[in-house]
Amino acid sequence: MNRYQDIFNAQKANQFNVGNTTYKARIEKLKALKQAIAVDYKQRIREALYADFKKPFLETDLTEIYPVISEIKYVSSELKGWMARQKVDTPLQLLGSSSWIKYEPKGVCLIISPWNFPLNLTLGPLVSAIAAGNTVIIKPSELTPHTTQVMSELISELFPENEIALVKGEVDVSTELLKLPFNHIFFTGSPHVGKIVMQAAAKHLTSVTLELGGKSPAIITPSANLKTAAQRVAWGKFVNNGQTCIAPDYIYIEAGLKAEFIAEFKIAVQSFYDKAENSESYARIVNDKHFNRLKNYINQAQEDDATIELGGHTTDLDNFIEPTVISNLAEDSVLFQEEIFGPILPVKTYTDIHEVITYVNANEKPLALYIYGKDKKETQFIINNTRAGSTCINTNVLQYSNHYLPFGGSNNSGIGKAHGYFGFQEFSNMRSVLKQHTKGSIEFLFPPYTNFKQKLVD
Numbered sequence: 001m002n003r004y005q006d007i008f009n010a011q012k013a014n015q016f017n018v019g020n021t022t023y024k025a026r027i028e029k030l031k032a033l034k035q036a037i038a039v040d041y042k043q044r045i046r047e048a049l050y051a052d053f054k055k056p057f058l059e060t061d062l063t064e065i066y067p068v069i070s071e072i073k074y075v076s077s078e079l080k081g082w083m084a085r086q087k088v089d090t091p092l093q094l095l096g097s098s099s100w101i102k103y104e105p106k107g108v109c110l111i112i113s114p115w116n117f118p119l120n121l122t123l124g125p126l127v128s129a130i131a132a133g134n135t136v137i138i139k140p141s142e143l144t145p146h147t148t149q150v151m152s153e154l155i156s157e158l159f160p161e162n163e164i165a166l167v168k169g170e171v172d173v174s175t176e177l178l179k180l181p182f183n184h185i186f187f188t189g190s191p192h193v194g195k196i197v198m199q200a201a202a203k204h205l206t207s208v209t210l211e212l213g214g215k216s217p218a219i220i221t222p223s224a225n226l227k228t229a230a231q232r233v234a235w236g237k238f239v240n241n242g243q244t245c246i247a248p249d250y251i252y253i254e255a256g257l258k259a260e261f262i263a264e265f266k267i268a269v270q271s272f273y274d275k276a277e278n279s280e281s282y283a284r285i286v287n288d289k290h291f292n293r294l295k296n297y298i299n300q301a302q303e304d305d306a307t308i309e310l311g312g313h314t315t316d317l318d319n320f321i322e323p324t325v326i327s328n329l330a331e332d333s334v335l336f337q338e339e340i341f342g343p344i345l346p347v348k349t350y351t352d353i354h355e356v357i358t359y360v361n362a363n364e365k366p367l368a369l370y371i372y373g374k375d376k377k378e379t380q381f382i383i384n385n386t387r388a389g390s391t392c393i394n395t396n397v398l399q400y401s402n403h404y405l406p407f408g409g410s411n412n413s414g415i416g417k418a419h420g421y422f423g424f425q426e427f428s429n430m431r432s433v434l435k436q437h438t439k440g441s442i443e444f445l446f447p448p449y450t451n452f453k454q455k456l457v458d
């Protein structure tokens with residue numbers, strides 16, 4: 001038996017001890033997690049992310065630590081209500097019965113996380129899993145080893161292995177783990193690997209949450225405030241060096257606005273980073289493979305005579321890619337085919353909003369679709385005629401930080417939802433319970449099936 005099977009078996013044996021805990025006990029665990037992230041390990045977390053891809057401390061505070069703390073606070077304040085038996089109505093034909101929903105833990109769960117927000121996207125789902133009373137095996141990404149090491153120490157300090165265990169490793173480890181009959185798998189990563197996870201889960205009919213990616217457009221319409229739009233898109237695009245699943249992947253702008261928007265965009269980028277290469281506010285690309293992939297996008301665009309409107313400079317030494325905007329790209333440019341996942345923003349123009357609708361719907365449903373404009377009718381038209389995991393109007397990325405909203409994609413960009421109540425539901429089974437109190441409700445339908453009973457039913 002391998003090590004993973006041992007951990008799995010130990011967690012399976014322990015699942016009812018964990019699952020039958022009160023809301024108070026679960027909140028205590030979340031409190032300990034909060035203390036570790038917000039205080040005891042805080043500086044080490046910052047340093048680990050800096051070592052992994054030069055993520056600025058403040059960005060780590062804002063996009064890794066704060067979201068998990070905020071999720072813990074919210075979940076803790078609501079958990080009692082979520083765990084309470086939820087009474088539902090009983091129809092007349094079941095008179096004499098009462099019915100309710102019990103949220104029971106799924107059981108032994110697996111969380112597989114990506115590297116781009118390595119703490120947030122590992123411990124965020126863990127908060128939901130703990131709240132719902134599960135045991136968990138966690139497999140973080142191999143591309144951010146410093147953060148994985150800190151999380152590994154933090155988890156083993158707070159939890160016994162038969163409750164929560166973190167295992168390190170690459171694809172081979174994931175592959176071994178995916179052979180086990182988990183009760184639920186929460187996967188965050190690419191659509192390609194999402195399909196592998198779902199196939200493996202199908203063997204055991206394991207339920208899945210798949211938080212995936214894709215190409216999220218930012219649509220800039222004529223009624224938009226271009227200065228504000230430019231600033232917000234620039235921030236949403238370059239935070240985490242563009243390595244954000246819900247970053248605006250490309251701009252789709254009304255043709256007549258393009259020049260002014262790009263001018264405003266340049267001003268915004270300049271005000272954020274001055275010289276990005278020397279800026280302590282600008283992260284780096286996580287590894288050589290992704291750096292070369294992105295560098296090739298820029299080289300290819302140059303070869304195709306596209307216009308580099310901003311940036312384009314790269315430095316191999318520390319995987320630096322300048323904030324880059326490219327326009328006049330061919331329709332079939334790779335920048336319009338693959339999820340970019342880096343600080344390169346291609347710009348596409350339209351003359352009629354129906355072109356945008358047709359284009360978006362001809363491609364996979366995006367994880368996010370952003371609309372900039374004050375015209376409510378037009379905004380509603382775009383929302384009603386497209387499909388996406390989420391939408392922001394006049395901003396981007398912020399939908400992630402509202403724990404009252406479900407977070408996730410649709411089909412190619414994801415299955416299932418995370419955050420707050422939705423995350424709790426994802427890690428729970430809604431068990432239906434019906435209790436019959438009194439005699440004489442359905443007994444009259446028991447066999448023998450006489451003509452008299454048939455008439456009653458007719």
Ligand code: NAD
Pocket residue numbers: 112113114115116117121139140141142169170171174175188189190191193194196210211212213214244245246339341367408409413414
């Ligand atoms: P990835 O799919 O390559 O890897 C994610 C995890 O899966 C890692 O832990 C990795 O070790 C594991 N893995 C890789 N190949 C595997 C295989 N063949 N079998 C089993 N496990 C395997 O993704 P990534 O590069 O780490 O992250 C980037 C992707 O994640 C992007 O597509 C991005 O949009 C998406 N993403 C989505 C969200 C979201 O919340 N929807 C958040 C962040 C990232």
